[in-house]
Amino acid sequence: xxxxxxxxxxxxxxxxxxxxxxxxASQGIGNSLAWFQQKPGKAPKSxxxxxxxxxxxVPSNFSGSxxxxxxxxxxxxxxxxxxxxxYCQQHNTYPYTFGQGTxxxx
Amino acid sequence: xxxxxxxxxxxxxxxxxxxxxxxxxxxSFNNYDFYWSWxxxxxxxxxxxxxxxxxxxxxxxxxxxxxxxxxxxxxxKDQFSLKLSSVxxxxxxxxxxxxxxxxxxxxxxxxxxxxxxxxxx
Numbered sequence: 001x002x003x004x005x006x007x008x009x010x011x012x013x014x015x016x017x018x019x020x021x022x023x024x025a026s027q028g029i030g031n032s033l034a035w036f037q038q039k040p041g042k043a044p045k046s047x048x049x050x051x052x053x054x055x056x057x058v059p060s061n062f063s064g065s066x067x068x069x070x071x072x073x074x075x076x077x078x079x080x081x082x083x084x085x086x087y088c089q090q091h092n093t094y095p096y097t098f099g100q101g102t103x104x105x106x
Numbered sequence: 107x108x109x110x111x112x113x114x115x116x117x118x119x120x121x122x123x124x125x126x127x128x129x130x131x132x133x134s135f136n137n138y139d140f141y142w143s144w145x146x147x148x149x150x151x152x153x154x155x156x157x158x159x160x161x162x163x164x165x166x167x168x169x170x171x172x173x174x175x176x177x178x179x180x181x182x183k184d185q186f187s188l189k190l191s192s193v194x195x196x197x198x199x200x201x202x203x204x205x206x207x208x209x210x211x212x213x214x215x216x217x218x219x220x221x222x223x224x225x226x227x
């Protein structure tokens with residue numbers, strides 16, 4: 001299985017900050033990388049697929065980049081509703097695998 | 107807008123079979139652009155991909171669970187189902203059904219709200 005490693009595991013930030021979360025794959029996955037947001041007690045929400053394509057309805061302050069093994073999620077200006085846990089997932093090879101998550105706290 | 111809803115028992119005894127159903131509304135179930143997936147999240151932990159089923163009945167399962175897993179689809183009811191046999195406490199988790207979009211590189215674009223299944227006697 002492809003191992004996905006996120007950093008940092010947790011992050012403290014303030015409203016208006018620019019935040020960067022990174023994700024590394026144990027082998028090349030092209031651009032087949034997705035990002036999800038999860039709030040406590042809720043289902044994950046799909047944010048980005050194909051490393052940089054926003055899912056419908058996702059605000060433009062979210063962006064993604066990368067290819068091969070190294071990927072980045074950027075939140076350009078944190079809003080109060082953005083404080084959550086973020087997961088990356090490779091959708092290149094089955095079984096799909098996830099990073100361990102990054103908890104974004106105020 | 108697609109909606110997915112999991113249903114099934116919240117409590118399953120050890121060694122028994124966990125059975126869940128996902129009902130899809132919004133008109134996309136018979137669209138061949140989508141795979142239908144199951145994932146789970148152990149309490150306080152990360153996400154695990156379980157497997158998918160296509161509306162034709164084609165499946166792919168996580169090798170870690172493959173020997174205990176089966177999935178089925180009922181296109182007349184816009185439903186797909188999961189069965190996991192010989193469960194133990196390690197199968198206690200929130201189970202999610204989800205939609206994978208073939209046009210988006212087979213990535214997940216929609217999730218159900220999740221259902222907590224506890225394995226306990």
